[in-house]
Amino acid sequence: MxxxxxxxxxxxxxxxxxxxxxxxxxxxxxxxxxxxxxxxxxxxxxxxxxxxxxxxxxxxxxxxxxxxxxxxxxxxxxxxxxxxxxxxxxxxxxxxxxxxxxxxxPQIDSPERGFSFRFDGPLDMRMDTTRGQSVADWLADAEVHQIAEVIRDYGEERFAGPIAKAIVARRTEKGPLTTTAELASIVAGAVRTREAGQNPATRTFQAFRIFINAxxxxxxxxxxxxxxxxxxxxxxxxxxxxxxxxxxxxxxxxxxxxxxxxxxxxxxxxxxxxxxxxxxxxxxxxxxxxxxxxxxxxxxxxxxxxxxx
Missing domain, CATH: 3.40.50.150 (Vaccinia Virus protein VP39)
Incomplete structure (x- = not known):
């Protein structure tokens, strides 16, 4: 490990x-x-x-x-x-x-903080874990257009729409997302192309972190x-x-x-x-x-x- x-x-x-x-x-x-x-x-x-x-x-x-x-x-x-x-x-x-x-x-490399797609952990991303809403909590109820807007505006992700639709489809079929691995897998399936050397989930994870912490x-x-x-x-x-x-x-x-x-x-x-x-x-x-x-x-x-x- x-x-x-x-x-x-x-x-x-x-x-x-x-x-x-x-x-x-x-x-x-x-x-x-x-x-x-x-x-x-x-x-x-x-x-x-x-x-x-x-x-x-x-x-x-x-x-x-x-x-x-x-x-x-x-x-x-x-x-x-x-x-x-x-x-x-x-x-x-x-x-x-x-x-x-x-x-x-230490924040990025701690799986329990949920900041990184490289480690499977709770889908949290809060800087202050004692207060506020986690990414998992927000995604459990957010609508497609809200999710797409966050990914587009804070992640500058051109596939924001397909990613948001895939998240909501997964939520409808199997229930809310709870882990970073689940989110990373969904994003990878929705992003058709990506810059060399960059994980498909990079921009989406950045977007959710920026948004959830304002x-x-x-x-x-x-x-x-x-x-x-x-x-x-x-x-x-x-x-x-x-x-x-x-x-x-x-x-x-x-x-x-x-x-x-x-x-x-x-x-x-x-x-x-x-x-x-x-x-x-x-x-x-x-x-x-x-x-x-x-x-x-x-x-x-x-x-x-x-x-x-």
């Missing part, structure tokens, strides 16, 4: 360097790891912070919260909440916010919250792993990196830009060779501009 892969933090040094920016040695202030995961970025940030620095982390996954409990550094605290709850921090209180939007290897909606909320809590000069660094996420991040930074004019009041002063785009960073060839799961990652970095008096 294969042992689960250990989690390798993507863009570890690059992300922490980008986050701390020009903060200098032993930075003080409050910093945020908005997606703790297995703590790679948090531990690296703590190594760099000074005695007056503080790190607040967020995560929905109970296993991540358990991992965070192993950090005894008094400068660190963890909140068992999704990163949309960033807006509960005081406005202008944070020197930097890091978001790593990837699913950790990942894109929460990302939009978290980005807006980060803009509120960042102090002038504070850094925002976001690591995305697929085009839907990266598009949201790119458009958010672009939207706030320009002055906004009110066409109804052409002589009024424009609203000033609130972010300055800094960098777009991809993993090195060496990192991709050592961790193939990093190959799709892209990190975008921006800086909060001065807030006018």
């Amino acid at each position: 294969n042992q689960p892969l250990q989690h390798i933090t993507v863009l570890l040094d690059e992300a922490v360097d980008a986050l701390l920016g020009a903060a200098g040695p032993s930075p003080a202030g409050q910093w945020v790891d908005a997606t703790f995961g297995r703590g790679g970025h948090s531990r690296k940030i703590l190594q760099r912070l000074g005695p007056d620095g503080r790190l607040v982390a967020f995560d929905k996954d109970p296993e991540a919260i358990a991992e965070a409990a192993r950090i005894t550094d008094p400068r660190f605290s963890i909140r068992h909440e999704g990163f949309r709850h960033l807006d509960e921090l005081p406005a202008g209180s944070c020197a930097g916010v890091l978001m790593d939007l990837g699913v950790s290897s 990942e894109l909606e929460e990302l939009q909320q978290a980005l807006a919250a980060a803009l509120k809590v960042l102090q002038p000069g504070g850094r925002l660094a976001v690591i995305s792993f697929h085009s839907l996420e990266d598009r949201i991040v790119k458009q958010f930074i672009a939207q706030h990196s320009k002055e906004v004019y009110d066409r109804r009041a052409p002589f009024a002063a424009p609203q000033p830009m609130r972010l300055k785009a800094l960098e777009r960073i991809k993993p090195s060839a060496q990192e991709i060779e050592g961790n193939p799961r990093s190959r799709s990652a892209v990190m975008r970095v921006a800086e909060r501009t001065e807030v006018p008096a």
Whole structure:
């Protein structure tokens, strides 16, 4: 039996360097790891912070919260909440916010979590297993058009219609789907062609995971919250792993990196830009060779501009 892969933090040094920016040695202030995961970025940030620095982390996954409990550094605290709850921090209180939007290897490689078509397990996919609806629960009642819409919109799957019809036909004949193997088999039978090297179920599993965890909606909320809590000069660094996420991040930074004019009041002063785009960073060839799961990652970095008096 294969042992689960250990989690390798993507863009570890690059992300922490980008986050701390020009903060200098032993930075003080409050910093945020908005997606703790297995703590790679948090531990690296703590190594760099000074005695007056503080790190607040967020995560929905109970296993991540358990991992965070192993950090005894008094400068660190963890909140068992999704990163949309960033807006509960005081406005202008944070020197930097890091978001790593990837699913950790222990999550993917744990059959009981139901994230992967490579292992047979319960059809769950919830990031927070203590609350909410699993994929199996949702598929038990969802209509064909609802399933097809999710697969198409969140998985960018051109065979969304046939897959949805096959799922409902299987449900009608044999009852609700309960395992990842059942779902993967149905998808494989409905997908006629697929890119070389990609499992037919890849896009469908991605779609259901994003949907059941409301990942894109929460990302939009978290980005807006980060803009509120960042102090002038504070850094925002976001690591995305697929085009839907990266598009949201790119458009958010672009939207706030320009002055906004009110066409109804052409002589009024424009609203000033609130972010300055800094960098777009991809993993090195060496990192991709050592961790193939990093190959799709892209990190975008921006800086909060001065807030006018």
